[in-house]
Amino acid sequence: HVCSRGVARTSCLLQDKLRTVEDLPRVSALEMLYRILFQGYYHCLHELQVYEKQLYGPIYINGRKAVSVTTAQLLEELMRQDDKFPTRGDVSLWTEYREMRGFGYGPLTEEGERWYNLRAVLNKRMLHPRDSAQYSGVINDVVSDFVKRINHLRRASPTGDLVTDVSNKFYLFSLEGIASILFETRLGCLTGEIPAGTQKFINSISQMFSSNIGVAIFPKWSRNVLPYWERYITSWDGIFGFAKTLIDNKLEDIEQRVENSQNVESEYLTYLLSNTKISTKDVYASVTELLLAGVDTTSNTLTWALYQLSKNPEVQDRLYEEVSTLVPADRIPSAAEVTRMPFLRAVIKETLRMYPVVPMNSRIISEKPFSVGGYQFPKKTAFTFCHYAISHDESVFPDSFRFKPERWLRDGRPRPNPFGSIPFGYGVRGCVGRRIAELEMYLVLFRLIQRFEVKPDPTTGELKSINRTVLVPDKQLDLHFVDRA
Numbered sequence: 001h002v003c004s005r006g007v008a009r010t011s012c013l014l015q016d017k018l019r020t021v022e023d024l025p026r027v028s029a030l031e032m033l034y035r036i037l038f039q040g041y042y043h044c045l046h047e048l049q050v051y052e053k054q055l056y057g058p059i060y061i062n063g064r065k066a067v068s069v070t071t072a073q074l075l076e077e078l079m080r081q082d083d084k085f086p087t088r089g090d091v092s093l094w095t096e097y098r099e100m101r102g103f104g105y106g107p108l109t110e111e112g113e114r115w116y117n118l119r120a121v122l123n124k125r126m127l128h129p130r131d132s133a134q135y136s137g138v139i140n141d142v143v144s145d146f147v148k149r150i151n152h153l154r155r156a157s158p159t160g161d162l163v164t165d166v167s168n169k170f171y172l173f174s175l176e177g178i179a180s181i182l183f184e185t186r187l188g189c190l191t192g193e194i195p196a197g198t199q200k201f202i203n204s205i206s207q208m209f210s211s212n213i214g215v216a217i218f219p220k221w222s223r224n225v226l227p228y229w230e231r232y233i234t235s236w237d238g239i240f241g242f243a244k245t246l247i248d249n250k251l252e253d254i255e256q257r258v259e260n261s262q263n264v265e266s267e268y269l270t271y272l273l274s275n276t277k278i279s280t281k282d283v284y285a286s287v288t289e290l291l292l293a294g295v296d297t298t299s300n301t302l303t304w305a306l307y308q309l310s311k312n313p314e315v316q317d318r319l320y321e322e323v324s325t326l327v328p329a330d331r332i333p334s335a336a337e338v339t340r341m342p343f344l345r346a347v348i349k350e351t352l353r354m355y356p357v358v359p360m361n362s363r364i365i366s367e368k369p370f371s372v373g374g375y376q377f378p379k380k381t382a383f384t385f386c387h388y389a390i391s392h393d394e395s396v397f398p399d400s401f402r403f404k405p406e407r408w409l410r411d412g413r414p415r416p417n418p419f420g421s422i423p424f425g426y427g428v429r430g431c432v433g434r435r436i437a438e439l440e441m442y443l444v445l446f447r448l449i450q451r452f453e454v455k456p457d458p459t460t461g462e463l464k465s466i467n468r469t470v471l472v473p474d475k476q477l478d479l480h481f482v483d484r485a
């Protein structure tokens, strides 16, 4: 207060100098374990952020000895001082598996200059909206099959419009979508019978995410006693094995086409394999990580979006109005058209604010000592970004538990602090798949709302979010898809 009036500046600076990590409120490891194991936060680590923010304020040391940051202002201050080669934090669990099996590292696990060089290759053909637009044809084909599948399922239901377990349907859509981009291969997830290998891969991802938390919080010696480690290793084997089969198949296909003098230039994988700046081992690891990162993220976001639209008919009507006004009913929209739709974009943005699929992120800031929120930190300080608590901060997002896409419209109203919701991260280490993810979500949401009015099924009730590394619904979502025709 005194500082803000410009009085006694020197003494303030002095005070600032004196505030260090030692002055921060601190959660002990025991308190953390107690909260996770006995107070019910094991599956709700995102809610623990909100609870601890109430107890300790905007910045504190959490039970894992990292500095938790829970406001948009602090997050902005921190992100603007990020390293040249940002480190997300301790990925030793993920790299441990790769070392064990002699695999390479992808963008999620690589660090330093090697990470930077890898991203330089991966970003091309993916990160710019112009790059992602190239995939709109491929994505629209997958969307068309998905809409057909939804139509088939609803018609086969007893009420003629019910689709059960919508989240699972979006999962298959997202997997089919990302695989068709990475490999230009259709996996067949949108037909009645899911191929056995694909199902195994789906189960492996789910198992990896659910065992990840157990492996992370229990000490190494418990690995032979508790079931998590074995499950964790088996699940990674399943993930890498599946990606390897797809890459090998594609390699064969490319060789065949080169022999027949056919064009092989357009595919992402071909581009990676022909790039001399990345080794084949790293291509395998990178494509596996892209595949992994590209499924649960978009599918859960789409599930939450439809859930909220079904519960907020006035929002859905507004979206339908935009959709039906800008593109005639019988036409498939282009990438350029959907990315110009403010309300469609706002619906996805608001969904990701309410349900940030990555509810917690981290950085280790290593290059130099620095200060945030008036505290001095030595280099190599680990930070936890409490994205869930930040995007539910009532001072930035009033009525933060209500779905209000209009908060994001540029129609003269004051815009929220952009760091209040950064679901794809920020800066050079931000999500490489962002543009592809957005395009996929816009295109499929557009087509669903163009064709159906989505209504809640009374048996579903309220969905709660639980944290399984990514934020997922606590139970199955069933929805009615009423034909608009």
Ligand code: HEM
Binding pocket: 088, 107, 108, 109, 119, 178, 289, 290, 291, 293, 294, 295, 297, 298, 301, 352, 357, 358, 361, 362, 422, 423, 424, 425, 426, 427, 428, 429, 430, 431, 432, 433, 434, 436, 437
């Ligand atoms: C709703 C969709 C998605 C969300 C919300 C999301 C969110 C994120 C976030 C928060 C990060 C960490 C960024 C940071 O630390 O600053 C990230 C990283 C990453 N994402 Fe996504 N993501 C989504 C979809 C995708 C898709 C479709 C792909 C693949 C095509 C993908 C691939 C990756 C990869 C490889 C990284 C690691 C980047 C690096 O460390 O260099 N993501 N994502």
